Amino acid sequence: MRRDYCKEFIGRCIEKGLTAVSITDHHEGVYVYEALQALAEMQEADPDLNFWIFPGMELTCKDSCQALIIFDVDLAQNLFEKARSRLSLPADVKPEERLGIQVELLNHNLEELQSLLDGDDELQGRFIILPHVKPDGHKTVLRRGFHKRFKDMPYVGGYMDKARPDDLKPGDRRILDGEIPAWASEKRGVVSCSDARHADFRLIGNHATWIKLASPKAESLRQAMLAPDSRIRHSEPALPEALISELSVSGSKYLTDGTYLFNPQMNSIIGGRGAGKSTLIEYVRFALGCSAIDDDQDTQTTATQRLKEILEGTLDHEIGEISLKVLLNGTPITLTRTVARQDVISVETEGSVSLSSVADVRMLVPTQQYRQGELSDLARGDAEERLLRLVTAPASHQLSEIETKLKRNAQSLTDALSKAVRLSASQHAQSHAQTKILLLKSQIENLEKQLSADGQVPATAITEHENFTRQGEALASARRVLERSKETIGDSLSDLISKLNVATTGQPVFLENETLRQVFNSLQTAILPGGSLQTILESATAWFDSELGKISSAEKDWAPILEAHIREYEEQKKLLAGKEAVLESIERLRGQLSEVEEQLEAAEVEVNELRNADSELVALRHQRAELEVQLSAVVQNQIATIEEASSQLANGRLAQDPNYSEIEEAIQQAFELPRLRGLRIERILKNVQNVPEKPAKWKEIQDEALQLLKWKEGAAEDKGDAPLTPILSEALGPEFMERLKEAISTERVSVLLRAILRPRVEVFHIRDGSPIEFRKASQGEQAATLLNILMNQTHGPLIIDQPEEDLDNMIINEIIKTIRAAKDNRQLILATHNANIAVNGDSENVIQMVLGRQAAGGAIDEEPVCDAITNTMEGGRVAFELRRKKYNF
Structure with missing residues (x-):
C-alpha cells in the first residue's frame, strides 16, 4: 500500500x-x-x-x-x-x-x-x-x-x-x-x-x-x-539563446582525441602553463570560423601568430577535424571543420548537411571571443573599430540587417548610376539627332529645288525616291519595335506568373478563413478580364508572331517593287544631264539622314526604357542616406546602455566627428590623377570635416562628381559648357580639374556614391565620479570596464582566454558579481589561472587540462574537481592553509 x-x-x-x-x-x-x-x-x-x-x-x-x-x-x-x-x-x-x-x-x-x-x-x-x-x-x-x-x-x-x-x-x-x-x-x-x-x-x-x-x-x-x-x-530560469554543448577533437597531435562537454552557463578551463587551455579554446574558435587561421593576416599579433602555428602544428593536415555541437534557441546544430578543407564548415541540422563559408558560420552562431591581453588592446587608438563592435554587439542583428541593406543598396546604386548616365547620354544623343535631322532635311529640300530650277521637271522615279526609301525603313522599324516588345512583354508576364506561383504555393495556411482563401485563389488562377495571365501571355505571343508574319509577307511583296523602282531611278538619273552632282549630294544627305534617324530611334527607345533612371538613382541615394541615419541611431541607442552595462564604470556618446575612413578612401580612388598631391585630396575631405552638416556637404561633393560625369558622357558635339563644380574646382585647381574632366568615369563616381559617414563612439572611464578618456585609463580599468560590458550583453557565448591577465586583483571580486549575474543571459567559456574567477564565480563546469588531456571535469561540488582547483590554482591544501594562517583569517 x-x-x-x-x-x-x-x-x-x-x-x-x-x-x-x-x-x-x-x-x-x-x-x-x-x-x-x-x-x-x-x-x-x-x-x-x-x-x-x-x-x-x-x-x-x-x-x-x-x-x-x-x-x-x-x-x-x-x-x-x-x-x-x-x-x-x-x-x-x-x-x-x-x-x-x-x-x-x-x-x-x-x-x-x-x-x-x-x-x-x-x-x-x-x-x-x-x-x-x-x-x-x-x-x-x-x-x-x-x-x-x-x-x-x-x-x-x-x-x-x-x-x-x-x-x-x-x-x-x-x-x-x-x-x-x-x-x-x-x-x-x-x-x-x-x-x-x-x-x-x-x-x-x-x-x-x-x-x-x-x-x-x-x-x-x-x-x-x-x-x-x-x-x-524561485521562478523558472531561461537558458541563453545560443550555447556550445560539446567539442569533439579528432586527429590532434597534442590534445587527446575525444569529447569535451560544456555547461550552458559558466565554464572554467584550468591547468598549468602548457596544459592545453589556449589550444582547447582555439579549437572551439576554429570550428566557429574565428580562429587565428581566419584572422586578417595584416592585423595579426605575435600571440595570434603563435596560436596559428599551434593550430597548424597540432591538427593533422589530412585527418585533423573539430566538431562543435551548438544549440540555437533549442535547435541542435553540429559544425564540423577539417584542416584539409578549412575554407568551408559543414553545418548539420535536423538531418540535413550543407557546406557553409567561414563568414556565414560566424553570422549563424553569434559569439564574442578574446585572446590573452586582447581586452586591454581594445583601448588602443588603432582598435577603435573593435571597440565599436564590442559596444554594439547586442544590436548586431539590427546592424547586420542594415549592413545587408547597404550592400544591396550599393549594388542597385551602381546599376542605377550606370542607367542614369546612359539616360543622360541618350537624352543628349536624342537632342543632337533631332537638331541634325532638321538640318539635313533643310539641305535636302534646297537641293531638290535645284533639280527643277531650269524648268525641267524630274521624272516620278526621282521625286518619289525618298518615299520608296522611307517605306522600306518603316517596315524595318516596325519589325524592330515588335521584336523588342515581344521580348519585353513576354519576359515580364512570365516573370510575374513565376513569382505569383512562388508567393501562393501552400497558401493559405488557414483554410477556414474565407477572405484569405479568396485572395490566394484569385492570385493562383490570375484571371483578368481577358482571361488568365497564362492565356494572355499565350495570346500576346501569338499576336506578335502573327504581326511579325504579316511584316515578313509585306517585306517579301515590297522587295521586287523596290528593286524595280531602283532600276528606273538609276535610268532616270542618267537623263538629268548636268545635275548628277546635285543628285549625288541628295543621296549622300539622305544616307546621313537615314543613319541619324536610326540613331534617333535608338536614342528614343533608350530614353523610354530608362525614363525612370534618374528618379531611381535619387530614391536609392535617399535610401542610403536613411540607412546611414539608422546606423547612427542604433549605435547611439547602444551607447546609452554603456553606463548600466559597465556597472557604472563607464559612459559613452556618439562622437561629433564620425568615422571618415570610408569617404576618405572613396575620395582617393575617385580623384586619383597623375602627380596629384595628397594635400589636394585632403582639401576635399576638409570640406566635409569643417562643417556642422557633414552628410549634406558630402552629398554636394557627390552631386558635383555626378553632374561632371553626365556632362562628359553626353554627345561629344553637343556638350556645352562643363557644369559648375565649386568644391572640386577650389580643391583641385584648374589644371587638375581639366584632367578630372577626362578621367571621370562611372566607376569613380560609383565609389563616391557608395561611401557613407559611419558612426564613431567615444567611451569614458569613470574614476572617482569623473569621466576620463578611455585610452587614458589604466589597463586594469579598461579591461574591467570592457569585461563588465561584455558580461552584461547577451550576444551568444563569450569566450575569453585568461581575462585576469588584463585585470587588477582588487577589481576581480567586483567582476565576480557581474559574472554571477551574466550567466543567466549568456554562456561563458573562460580559461583562467585565477581561483577567484572559477570558485567565487561559481563555475558550473570546470575542465582541468594536464599535458593536453582532460584530467577532471564538472562542478566544484565534485571531489576530483575540488582537488584539481586546490592543487592547480591554490598550490595545494597545505599552501592554502599556510596562507590562511599567515593572513590570520
Whole structure:
C-alpha cells in the first residue's frame, strides 16, 4: 500500500516537472526510505528516469526554532537512524503503525546541531541544516532580538514554507541578502517549500525552487547556498539563446582525441602553463570560423601568430577535424571543420548537411571571443573599430540587417548610376539627332529645288525616291519595335506568373478563413478580364508572331517593287544631264539622314526604357542616406546602455566627428590623377570635416562628381559648357580639374556614391565620479570596464582566454558579481589561472587540462574537481592553509 502510494507520489512530482524532492516526516524517515525503494523499482523498469529523493528531518529546537536537515540521497537508513540518535531523538519509530511518534522539542539549541552531527565521521559532510527564515513565520529565526544569533549561526542557507524571497518586505529581503550588517554580511541561499501534506498531492510544486546541483549530495546543496545568485532561482530560469554543448577533437597531435562537454552557463578551463587551455579554446574558435587561421593576416599579433602555428602544428593536415555541437534557441546544430578543407564548415541540422563559408558560420552562431591581453588592446587608438563592435554587439542583428541593406543598396546604386548616365547620354544623343535631322532635311529640300530650277521637271522615279526609301525603313522599324516588345512583354508576364506561383504555393495556411482563401485563389488562377495571365501571355505571343508574319509577307511583296523602282531611278538619273552632282549630294544627305534617324530611334527607345533612371538613382541615394541615419541611431541607442552595462564604470556618446575612413578612401580612388598631391585630396575631405552638416556637404561633393560625369558622357558635339563644380574646382585647381574632366568615369563616381559617414563612439572611464578618456585609463580599468560590458550583453557565448591577465586583483571580486549575474543571459567559456574567477564565480563546469588531456571535469561540488582547483590554482591544501594562517583569517 505504501509502496504504491510512493510510486503515485513520484509520478505526480514528475508530472509537475520536479526532478528532486526532500521528504521529511518529521524525524522518523519511514516514508522517505519507502519512497527510495519505490524509485529504485521504477528506475529498474525505466533506466532513463532521472529523479532524486533526499532524506530529511524537520526539527523544532529547544529555543523554539525550526530547521530542516537534508541528507545525501544515498545516505543509508542506518546512518539516518544514527543521526536521529546523535540528536537524542526518540528511536521507537514503529513504521508499521498508522500514527507516528509524538513530536517533542529537541534538548539542543539550533546552532548546536551542526557540531553534534559533524562529531560522527560517517555523517560529517553528508548533511546540510536549513533554519526556518520566513519573517513572522512559525518558529522562525528571523524575528526580533535574534539578529546576533542569526549572524553567528554556522548555517549558509535557510528555508521558508509557502513563500518566496520575492514575496518579502524590502527590509526582510535585505537581511537575507546580507545588506544589514547587524544581521549578516553575506547573502543566504533560501529554499521555498510547498509543505505538501495532503494525500491528493494538491500542493506539490506550488512553491518549487530551481537549484543547480552537480550531484545528489548535501555538499551540492551547500555550494548552492553559498552562491545563491548563481545557483538558486524561485521562478523558472531561461537558458541563453545560443550555447556550445560539446567539442569533439579528432586527429590532434597534442590534445587527446575525444569529447569535451560544456555547461550552458559558466565554464572554467584550468591547468598549468602548457596544459592545453589556449589550444582547447582555439579549437572551439576554429570550428566557429574565428580562429587565428581566419584572422586578417595584416592585423595579426605575435600571440595570434603563435596560436596559428599551434593550430597548424597540432591538427593533422589530412585527418585533423573539430566538431562543435551548438544549440540555437533549442535547435541542435553540429559544425564540423577539417584542416584539409578549412575554407568551408559543414553545418548539420535536423538531418540535413550543407557546406557553409567561414563568414556565414560566424553570422549563424553569434559569439564574442578574446585572446590573452586582447581586452586591454581594445583601448588602443588603432582598435577603435573593435571597440565599436564590442559596444554594439547586442544590436548586431539590427546592424547586420542594415549592413545587408547597404550592400544591396550599393549594388542597385551602381546599376542605377550606370542607367542614369546612359539616360543622360541618350537624352543628349536624342537632342543632337533631332537638331541634325532638321538640318539635313533643310539641305535636302534646297537641293531638290535645284533639280527643277531650269524648268525641267524630274521624272516620278526621282521625286518619289525618298518615299520608296522611307517605306522600306518603316517596315524595318516596325519589325524592330515588335521584336523588342515581344521580348519585353513576354519576359515580364512570365516573370510575374513565376513569382505569383512562388508567393501562393501552400497558401493559405488557414483554410477556414474565407477572405484569405479568396485572395490566394484569385492570385493562383490570375484571371483578368481577358482571361488568365497564362492565356494572355499565350495570346500576346501569338499576336506578335502573327504581326511579325504579316511584316515578313509585306517585306517579301515590297522587295521586287523596290528593286524595280531602283532600276528606273538609276535610268532616270542618267537623263538629268548636268545635275548628277546635285543628285549625288541628295543621296549622300539622305544616307546621313537615314543613319541619324536610326540613331534617333535608338536614342528614343533608350530614353523610354530608362525614363525612370534618374528618379531611381535619387530614391536609392535617399535610401542610403536613411540607412546611414539608422546606423547612427542604433549605435547611439547602444551607447546609452554603456553606463548600466559597465556597472557604472563607464559612459559613452556618439562622437561629433564620425568615422571618415570610408569617404576618405572613396575620395582617393575617385580623384586619383597623375602627380596629384595628397594635400589636394585632403582639401576635399576638409570640406566635409569643417562643417556642422557633414552628410549634406558630402552629398554636394557627390552631386558635383555626378553632374561632371553626365556632362562628359553626353554627345561629344553637343556638350556645352562643363557644369559648375565649386568644391572640386577650389580643391583641385584648374589644371587638375581639366584632367578630372577626362578621367571621370562611372566607376569613380560609383565609389563616391557608395561611401557613407559611419558612426564613431567615444567611451569614458569613470574614476572617482569623473569621466576620463578611455585610452587614458589604466589597463586594469579598461579591461574591467570592457569585461563588465561584455558580461552584461547577451550576444551568444563569450569566450575569453585568461581575462585576469588584463585585470587588477582588487577589481576581480567586483567582476565576480557581474559574472554571477551574466550567466543567466549568456554562456561563458573562460580559461583562467585565477581561483577567484572559477570558485567565487561559481563555475558550473570546470575542465582541468594536464599535458593536453582532460584530467577532471564538472562542478566544484565534485571531489576530483575540488582537488584539481586546490592543487592547480591554490598550490595545494597545505599552501592554502599556510596562507590562511599567515593572513590570520
